[in-house]
Amino acid sequence: MGDWEASDNHLAGYDDALRQVCATGRRLNRDELDARRTEGERAADAGLSLRALIREHLAAAREVAPTMPSGPLLAAVEQAVDAFAEGFERAQRQAVRQQEAARREFIDDLLYGRGGLGRLAERAERFGLRLSQAHAVAVAAGPEPYGDGYPVARRIEEAVLGRFGNRQILLTTKDGRLICVAPGDQPDVLAFFAKQAHAATDGGRAAIGRSHPGPGGVVHSYEEALNALDLAERMGMEGPVLHAADLLVYPVLTRDRQAMADLVESVLGPLRGARGGPQPLLDTLNAYFESGCVATEAARRLSVSVRALTYRLERIRTLTGADPADPLHRYTLQTAVIGARLLGWTDETAP
Numbered sequence: 001m002g003d004w005e006a007s008d009n010h011l012a013g014y015d016d017a018l019r020q021v022c023a024t025g026r027r028l029n030r031d032e033l034d035a036r037r038t039e040g041e042r043a044a045d046a047g048l049s050l051r052a053l054i055r056e057h058l059a060a061a062r063e064v065a066p067t068m069p070s071g072p073l074l075a076a077v078e079q080a081v082d083a084f085a086e087g088f089e090r091a092q093r094q095a096v097r098q099q100e101a102a103r104r105e106f107i108d109d110l111l112y113g114r115g116g117l118g119r120l121a122e123r124a125e126r127f128g129l130r131l132s133q134a135h136a137v138a139v140a141a142g143p144e145p146y147g148d149g150y151p152v153a154r155r156i157e158e159a160v161l162g163r164f165g166n167r168q169i170l171l172t173t174k175d176g177r178l179i180c181v182a183p184g185d186q187p188d189v190l191a192f193f194a195k196q197a198h199a200a201t202d203g204g205r206a207a208i209g210r211s212h213p214g215p216g217g218v219v220h221s222y223e224e225a226l227n228a229l230d231l232a233e234r235m236g237m238e239g240p241v242l243h244a245a246d247l248l249v250y251p252v253l254t255r256d257r258q259a260m261a262d263l264v265e266s267v268l269g270p271l272r273g274a275r276g277g278p279q280p281l282l283d284t285l286n287a288y289f290e291s292g293c294v295a296t297e298a299a300r301r302l303s304v305s306v307r308a309l310t311y312r313l314e315r316i317r318t319l320t321g322a323d324p325a326d327p328l329h330r331y332t333l334q335t336a337v338i339g340a341r342l343l344g345w346t347d348e349t350a351p
Helices: 003-011 014-024 030-045 050-067 070-112 117-127 151-164 187-201 215-235 249-253 257-273 279-290 295-302 306-320 327-343 345-349
Strands: 135-141 170-174 177-183 205-208 241-243
Touching: 003 030, 003 050, 014 030, 014 050, 014 070, 030 050, 030 070, 050 070, 070 117, 070 170, 070 215, 117 215, 135 187, 135 215, 151 170, 151 177, 151 187, 177 187, 177 215, 187 205, 187 241, 205 215, 215 241, 215 249, 215 327, 249 327, 257 279, 257 306, 257 327, 257 345, 279 295, 279 306, 279 327, 295 306, 327 345
Parallel strands: 205 241
Antiparallel strands: 135 177, 135 205, 170 177
């Protein structure tokens, strides 16, 4: 069916209105304009071309033009076409809003595992995802919140889609973060996304969850990525990209929070008696362990002399009874230091 056949009924009453306007010298009245707007909305809902429809309005006007004065006719055509286009565009905007609302609802259900897994898998196909496959999720957080339509978010989306095209990739925003869902066997997509997010935000950070199968796999991977970002913030981790697979030890350490809290208090509690509180000595232990227990490297990281570092380590041994240089004591101290950072122990002990 051609454009003319598909849209001919949207001209109903139009030529009669033109003849009446030209015969009386009046302008199109409210009912006639409303009729044009309504027909414009119907045409948009039918998926017809506005350009072709406007051509048809002009063609119909040419058919009645030989017997009508040109001045009133042209004014009436302008009114009619303007009203028709207004209705057409209004319907399009409404359709876009409905599509955006449906997409947002789907994304919320996808990331939180709501709406039933079977139904969720059916809806996902509309957005290019096949949830029967394994998927992984990357979450990017920047200095400023991301939002749909923000220039930074658009640049990142354009870069990812420009590089990989339609690879069943879903990009969206949620709670001020930018999110990328990709098939689990395409880690290059998420790695590129994380790189672009870091570059575009001048200091943003991304976390990548592990690949998990099925509709619930997206939820699992998304939560892993969120937890990785939160963990990095609490632990003061460096680096623009975090992989949940590399951080699995931390949830294990805090699975029994009470046991960890008891360990931290038992091992590190005596550091409260140090001049300046426990934080400087905790920073010393952390730098010492992260540098592989190499005193010169730890001193460099702390911007202190090796002599000052050695003094601090001795002070820790005196207060806690645990020697950082002793392998057995070292494991206990390092676990307690990690636990203190995970639990925010120094914040709790601050006056």
